[in-house]
Each structure stands twice: as structure tokens, then as C-alpha cells.
Amino acid sequence: MDRRKKIEDAKFFLFISPWMVGFTVFFLIPLTTAIYYAFTDARIPGAADFSFVGLDNFTALFQDRIFGKAVLNTLFFVGIGVPVVTCGMLLLALLLNADVKGIALFRTFYYLPTLVPIVATVIIWRLVFNSEFGILNAVLGTIGISKISWLGEAWSIKPVIVLLQVWISGSGVLIFLAALKGVPSHLYEAAKIDGAGAIRRFFSVTLPMISPAILFVLVIQTMYNFQMFTEALLLAEGGPNYASYTYVYDIYKTAFTELRYGMAMAQSMILFAMILAVTLVLLKSSNRFVYYEGEKRG
């Protein structure tokens, strides 16, 4: 009996061994070495000639003005970008939840941009937003607005990136749609009988019922926007004048342009701590606005 149990245990670990190996090699080892490197001045990965510098990497960041700019830009994408994109997703989901013929076809096409590879997305946006020959300025020109250099102005690049996020927000829209489908129709009927109008029904029935999905999308989107990089790199190379230079962009530069790997690891650790803190605050404050069915509210 005991022997049989041992064989079963061995088989269990054999079955999960792909994940055990993958987790150890591609996750545990890089993460622990990263924590170690964060306290060194290592310049080239694998080289032996680096020394321990204690907290120098972390204190140096506070004096780095460009780093400060990167943090502020990222906070814009988190503080302003996340609410805007999440509201956009919710409005789109409400629109696509309409009970009309052919709605499935609309859903198909609304989701399509989400599946466009990011480089292709950027090419398309450069074509649309091109100040001289783009279609957007042409359309705006018909109502008398003169040409705007959308990708070349510090004030416009951030909103353009947020708009791009809404364009590729199909996954969040799908999650909201699934949540909206899960709201029992008898609740709406009851609210109607009580004389609630459409707006009242939205705030008193729909919103509380889909609040778990809202929290979920908020958390995912917050994590994503903390890590905003590819869009900023490809669309504007962090510019103009550092307006789209984000936190992860700075990590990228520190590591691959300045070759300061120790410093880049330190920055990665701080990013991790920031994301963790904000996510925990979100989750912690969520029991004030998230309603789970079958749960008594205090």
C-alpha cells in the first residue's frame, strides 16, 4: 500500500514535471538572480567583474530626472488611461449587447482590431494620423480644422495612445459582454415594475451585477498600463520630448542602450512593487463597490 502511494507520488511529479522545469528555469531562477543583481553594478550579463553596491541603484533613481518623467508618464497611463479605456470597453459592451438582428456581425468587426499585430496597428495608425496625407486630418479639414501633427506633438501623443488602446480593447469588451449576459432578466423586469427608467436600471441593476467583471478588467488594465511600452516605442519612440517615455521604456533604455543591467533589475523590482501595491489597494477597496451574489453586504 505504501509502495503504491510512493509510485503514485512519483507519477504525479512526472506529469507536472514540464511545468516544474519551466517554472524553475524561466521564472524562479531569473527572478531570484534579478533580486541579487539589483544590488550590484553589473553591466554585462554573465560577466564576473561587478561589485555589490547596496542600495545605490535605488537611491540614484530618485535623482534621475528622466526617470521621474517616465514615472509621471506611466502614472498618466494608469491614472487617466485605465479609467478611460475601461469606460470605453463598458460603453462598447453595452452597445454590442443590443438585441437587434445582425449584432453578431457587428461584434465580429468590433473585435477585429484587437487581433491586428502591434506593428501593423502602428503602421495603420501612422497612415491614419499622418499630418500631411492622413485620412483623419482630411476628415477634420472638411469641418474647417487645420492639419494637426498628432504623433509629433507632446500634448497629443498620450491621448492618441489611449485611443489606440480603446481600438484594441476587444478582449475587455468580450469580458463585459459575458458579464452583461449573466445579469438575470427578472431583475430588470422587477426594476421596470418599480418604475425605474433606463438610467436608473443601469446604475442600480447592471452596474452592481457586473461589478466583479469591472474589478477584473480594472486590475488587468492597470497591470497592462503600468507596463506600457511597445505602443510608445513603435508609435513615437518615447517622444516627442519624452511625452510618451514610460517606465518600461526607461528600463529598456537602461538595459539595452546604457547596458546597466544591475540598474535595470533594480527598476524592474520597483515596478513589481508598485504594481503589487496598486493591485492590492484595488482589491482591498473593491469590497466597497463589488457585489458578489450570495454574499451578504455589511
Next chain:
Amino acid sequence: MRATKKSISSSIKTYILLTGVLAIFIGPLVWMLSTMLKSKAETYRFPPTIIPEDITFGAFHRLFAVQPLMWQWIGNSVIIAVLVALGTVISSSIAAYGFARFENRYKNALFLIVLTTLMIPASVMIIPSFVLFVKLNWINTWAPLIVPAWLGGAYYIFLFRQFIMGIPLELDEATFLDGGGRWTVFQKVVLPLSKPVIITVLIFSFVYAWLDFLGPFLYLKSSEMFTLSVGLQLLIGQTGQDFPALAAGAFISILPIAVIYFFAQRFIVEGVVLTGSKG
């Protein structure tokens, strides 16, 4: 139910709204198609034309002439995405079977770690992983893109586990009575019954690999190793002013995903809703 006047007018309003917003989502793609079929000179005209005056495929000829590696990049992307999808299905289903069907006192703790790794932001791992791949001598090879997929992805293990737990245990037991072992159960019972989730994971991981930009961008150095996405990024620098050629390049990189999407939309939608992933 008889359609009342009021409900007709409200559904007309809905259609107007749906179509108006649709322009925002489809407009840029239409603009890409229009640009791609124009001559270079026509794209410099203002105000621009939406329907090209002379439809021409010259952009594609110029694209492949300027960048002879286009076919190679397309091939590379296909090979990498296929290997990633295969590895993901094989390794994740095996690990998921372990988590779904065995009794072990570390099982729940280990599965909790699987779920925890889902919460770790990917960009925190960019530099640590890069350093690891340098040490493994994997830079400028496809190994960093493919090997991890053969060692189980947390999302997909989770998906498979949920599905396998829904398969009745009696089927396993019947196989044991017939003298079959764990592997026989996995191969002969679990896998055949898991077809829907296998297809979901195959499609999802293929699409994901095709969409990946940052990985290939950081790990691949010489242009003949590039994937299509990284190649296109190079192309933006090379022929930045040849709008039709750029649009043609974007079109080619969208095409495989769009085809998969229109034929297997159900599986992609399922994958997104189940994992909550950013597609």
C-alpha cells in the same frame, strides 16, 4: 411579439449608433486596404481619395523587392507559431492532467504557485529573462521563443485542468480495471475527450505567438532570423515614405490571424472570456 412603432424606431437608433462607432473600428483597416491598392503618387494627394483611382498591386512588388527577406520572415513566423502551439498543447495538457487527477499533499500548494505566476507582470521578467538567455547562449536563436512553450504555460494548464476536472472519474476507473495505467488514461480517455479545449489552446497559442513582438524584437539580432513583426518594424525604417508598401506589409501580417478568426471565432472568444487574457 408584435414590433411596436417605438421599438422599431429604437432599433433604428441602435443601428445608426452601431454603424457610426463601427467606422472608428473598421475605418483604419479600410484606410489600410485603400492605401495598399493605390499608386505611391496617389497617396501624396490632398484631400486623399478613399477608393483608389487606379487599383494596382505595385505595392506588393515593391515590398518584396525592397525586402527580399519577406518570404523568409513569413516562414519564420509560421514555424515559430506552429512549434509554440504544439508545445503548449502537449506540455500543458500533461501537467494539467497531473493537477486534475492525482492526490498529493503538495498539489494544491503547487497549483497555487501556477496561479500566482499568472499575476506576475511580464515586463518585470524582461530583463531577468534576457540575462538568462544570454547565459544560455540563446540570443539570436528561436529557443527563447519556443522552449518555454514546451514547458507548460500557466494560462493553458489552468484551462486544461478546468476541463479535465469535468470529465467523469468513472472513465479513468474503467480504464484502470482494464489494466491501463495513468498514461493510457491520459492518452486514450482524457485527450480524445478534450478536443474542444485542445482546439482552443492550439488556436490561442498560435495567435499569441504570431502577435508577439517584444520577444522576437529583444532576442533576435540578425535579420534572417526575424519574425514578420520584427521585420515590418525594420521596414518602417527602410521605406517609411512608401505608404502603399507599408500598408501591404501590415495587411500580410494581419491576413493569417483574420482568416483564423473568421473560421474559428468561437474558440478565440472562448479563450478570451475563460482566461481574461489580453489578446
